[in-house]
Amino acid sequence: MARARWPLLAALALCLLLPLVLDQYKLYVLSLTLVYVILAIGLNLTLGYAGQISLCHAAFMALGSYAVAILGQHRVPFEVGLVLGVALAFTWGLVLGFPALKVKHHYLAMVTLGFNIIVFLVLRNWESLTGGSFGISNVARPVWGPVSFKSDRAFYFYILGWTAVVVASAYWILHSRWGRAFRAIRENEMRAEVVGVSLRNYKLMAFAIGAAYAGTGGALFAPLLGYIDPGAYTLDRSIQFLMMVVLGGLGRFEGPFIGALVVTILPEVLRGSEGLYLIIYALAVIIMMLFMPKGLVGLWDLAWRFSRSRSSPSTSSASLR
Amino acid sequence: MADFVQLCIAGVSIGAIYAMAAIGFVLLWQTSNTINFAQGEFVVLPAFAMVLFFVILKFPFVAAMLATVIVSTLLLGVGVKELLVTRLLKMGVLPLVIATIGLSLLIRYSLQQFWTPLALPFPAIFSREPIFLGTIVVSLEEIGNILFAAVVIALLQLFITRTKLGWAMQAVAQNRALASVLGINVARLVTITFVLNAALTAMAAILIAPVYLVKYDIGVGLGLKAFYAAIIGGFNQIRGALLGGLLVGVVETLSAAYISSHFRDAFALIILIAVLLLKPEGIWGVKEEWA
Amino acid sequence: MALLEIEKLTKHFFRLSALSGVSLSVEPGELLGVIGPNGSGKTTLFNCVTGVLPPSGGHVRFRGEDITGRTADAVYQRGIARTFQLIQLFPEMTVLENMLVAAQEKTGTLLSRLLRREETQETARARELLEFLGIARLQDNLASNLSYGQQKLLDFGMALMSDPQLILLDEPMAGVNPTMIKNLMGHIRELNGRGYTFVVIEHNMEVVMSLCRRIIVLSQGERIAEGTPAEIADNPLVLDAYFGR
Numbered sequence: 001m002a003r004a005r006w007p008l009l010a011a012l013a014l015c016l017l018l019p020l021v022l023d024q025y026k027l028y029v030l031s032l033t034l035v036y037v038i039l040a041i042g043l044n045l046t047l048g049y050a051g052q053i054s055l056c057h058a059a060f061m062a063l064g065s066y067a068v069a070i071l072g073q074h075r076v077p078f079e080v081g082l083v084l085g086v087a088l089a090f091t092w093g094l095v096l097g098f099p100a101l102k103v104k105h106h107y108l109a110m111v112t113l114g115f116n117i118i119v120f121l122v123l124r125n126w127e128s129l130t131g132g133s134f135g136i137s138n139v140a141r142p143v144w145g146p147v148s149f150k151s152d153r154a155f156y157f158y159i160l161g162w163t164a165v166v167v168a169s170a171y172w173i174l175h176s177r178w179g180r181a182f183r184a185i186r187e188n189e190m191r192a193e194v195v196g197v198s199l200r201n202y203k204l205m206a207f208a209i210g211a212a213y214a215g216t217g218g219a220l221f222a223p224l225l226g227y228i229d230p231g232a233y234t235l236d237r238s239i240q241f242l243m244m245v246v247l248g249g250l251g252r253f254e255g256p257f258i259g260a261l262v263v264t265i266l267p268e269v270l271r272g273s274e275g276l277y278l279i280i281y282a283l284a285v286i287i288m289m290l291f292m293p294k295g296l297v298g299l300w301d302l303a304w305r306f307s308r309s310r311s312s313p314s315t316s317s318a319s320l321r
Numbered sequence: 322m323a324d325f326v327q328l329c330i331a332g333v334s335i336g337a338i339y340a341m342a343a344i345g346f347v348l349l350w351q352t353s354n355t356i357n358f359a360q361g362e363f364v365v366l367p368a369f370a371m372v373l374f375f376v377i378l379k380f381p382f383v384a385a386m387l388a389t390v391i392v393s394t395l396l397l398g399v400g401v402k403e404l405l406v407t408r409l410l411k412m413g414v415l416p417l418v419i420a421t422i423g424l425s426l427l428i429r430y431s432l433q434q435f436w437t438p439l440a441l442p443f444p445a446i447f448s449r450e451p452i453f454l455g456t457i458v459v460s461l462e463e464i465g466n467i468l469f470a471a472v473v474i475a476l477l478q479l480f481i482t483r484t485k486l487g488w489a490m491q492a493v494a495q496n497r498a499l500a501s502v503l504g505i506n507v508a509r510l511v512t513i514t515f516v517l518n519a520a521l522t523a524m525a526a527i528l529i530a531p532v533y534l535v536k537y538d539i540g541v542g543l544g545l546k547a548f549y550a551a552i553i554g555g556f557n558q559i560r561g562a563l564l565g566g567l568l569v570g571v572v573e574t575l576s577a578a579y580i581s582s583h584f585r586d587a588f589a590l591i592i593l594i595a596v597l598l599l600k601p602e603g604i605w606g607v608k609e610e611w612a
Numbered sequence: 613m614a615l616l617e618i619e620k621l622t623k624h625f626f627r628l629s630a631l632s633g634v635s636l637s638v639e640p641g642e643l644l645g646v647i648g649p650n651g652s653g654k655t656t657l658f659n660c661v662t663g664v665l666p667p668s669g670g671h672v673r674f675r676g677e678d679i680t681g682r683t684a685d686a687v688y689q690r691g692i693a694r695t696f697q698l699i700q701l702f703p704e705m706t707v708l709e710n711m712l713v714a715a716q717e718k719t720g721t722l723l724s725r726l727l728r729r730e731e732t733q734e735t736a737r738a739r740e741l742l743e744f745l746g747i748a749r750l751q752d753n754l755a756s757n758l759s760y761g762q763q764k765l766l767d768f769g770m771a772l773m774s775d776p777q778l779i780l781l782d783e784p785m786a787g788v789n790p791t792m793i794k795n796l797m798g799h800i801r802e803l804n805g806r807g808y809t810f811v812v813i814e815h816n817m818e819v820v821m822s823l824c825r826r827i828i829v830l831s832q833g834e835r836i837a838e839g840t841p842a843e844i845a846d847n848p849l850v851l852d853a854y855f856g857r
Binding site: 176178181195196198199 | 663683684700702717725726727728
């Protein structure tokens, strides 16, 4: 993980400069990618680092989106909506962490799946609050007194700011003892408990923090699109994030970046063939699982090792993940 | 009261179909630790095959049925097992799960793109004429579905409990390593299980085609229902999947009649969550102690 | 007061009775051996004491406190550590990281573990232990890349990280070559000399007889004998349990 530092800074620099050369549409795609990076980081923490299957990431995202959208309708400042949405997501993440303590993988998949669908149904039916199937339009972008983030370029930088916050905090958490505890749970849950790792505390935290990040992403997603409806938060969306983290590389810090990039850019590249994109995507997923079950980050590792062996003799074999 | 009974029968009728899909699902999990996220599409594909053989090529019904089952077992049974499962199982549960998700997307969108995004009508196999049993009205179709499913499931039960191959399957389900040591060819058995699953989903497809209409995206709901049924009823027992399937069918039909259609799914979900919190192994499931 | 008191401990698995009313006590500073034929309940005993499995009946008291049925992490934090018959490590983490996991949960609170970044003390102790066990040069290797014997040593090292008062070793010599056996026995004796209490499950009779001053024998979930190595070697019940009639 430590070696991710330089590429991250380089990526940040790139992100600061790109808006100067990109047209409006491409800027939108980049903004969306950043939002997806946030969401993927959250799921990577829960699933990749702590090994807890979560198929309801879209539901946590929805909590963030709708908090911001609904409160925005009442002229509440954007940041208040975001904090509230994140707090809601965090709380529900905790709630869902409890079944994680009692049941095994496949059951956990079902509990989280069920939660996703419940949230979707509530969003669709509670028309007075959420606008039902019609959703909410004209979701307000943040305003800081005289400074408005309404323009696409300004909002891009706003998103970039939050992305940096999320990435930095994730980096900080995963490099702490918590990060090590999460990985221990993923590697060998029983042994972890026997050396004092409280499965209860850490699993709850894994769910809650992952959910909080999803809420953050959701809160930024809503004003980016400008309009939200329940259809954006179905099981398919949760599966999309699952794909992102697995394709990128589960439990690796670089994973969510790679995964979000691939999943967002690929449809753009295949734009001409609407329906075909999904088929190629599906084939790509299957082929990747067959040949690179640990994710595209394997290619990244290869590139890294190649460049290192060129510049200096290899030192240690392992690296912090 | 008569209404209620009629609804229950209708529920059991559709539930029997769900049960077949759920049983196959459970069989796959038991013998090979495969969580098949493409189970719904495993029903959709043979449904389209039925349309091809029965409606388009105008085969006689039994021939179309046989052809469908054969196509299903070859593609979704042997094909999937040899190409995907054998390789991926070694890497743990998650890569295979993702691969089945990919597979479901592949089947679903290939059908949409290369065949049609529209719903294809399918003629009823059994007549929809009402039959009067006292004050209760049922259709031949409902009775037909129940009987057909019952026969299939009974045959399956016989196979598993009375044949050598069936015993071998049970052995593998209980303790793979031990079964292998005892000389059972585990790999071959996994293939047989996949073939059985493909046959079951093909049968489910034949029954469900007239009820649901054949469309590329009906697999999503079906797959979920198979999953629910297995979890509610009992993931590690065939009778659990059977119970689960019937329950889902009955609850769904009753909810649609008595509760507004928006919340139809929610009711089944509340039951699901209750089961998971109170008896996570399923109503007829057996507790799995920590290995 | 005994360090560990096990009172009528019972464990059922469905209809199988793995432990039936086993009682024993461990004195501080002891080196107690637990032997018995396969299936006699030895590992189940460890599992129930350390919180890996909840007992069906009976009590476990550690330093006077009732720890029956508590979770494994709670038991660890009270000062009981263990190793496993089938090696349990964190395969994709380095040797040093494996050791650090075993250290980090003993002190502080959940929150402090997030905020405190400094690990010099724990790292120093880990290095010290790895040196003691002779595997210090492997500290940056992935645990899965170690040889069987090295993994056994790591397992042992992890059990020592938290400075536990009671160490339960489950077949530490299984599958280990004679030189390593001598090595391990030496380590155990030295640590016992420093005041650590050990309970050792073993099949290797030579090891048990020479290492332990007191031995308890289990058979089919029950305690059938107790005594010094000499007493056990002569005990007809013990011979019967192992060789049958």
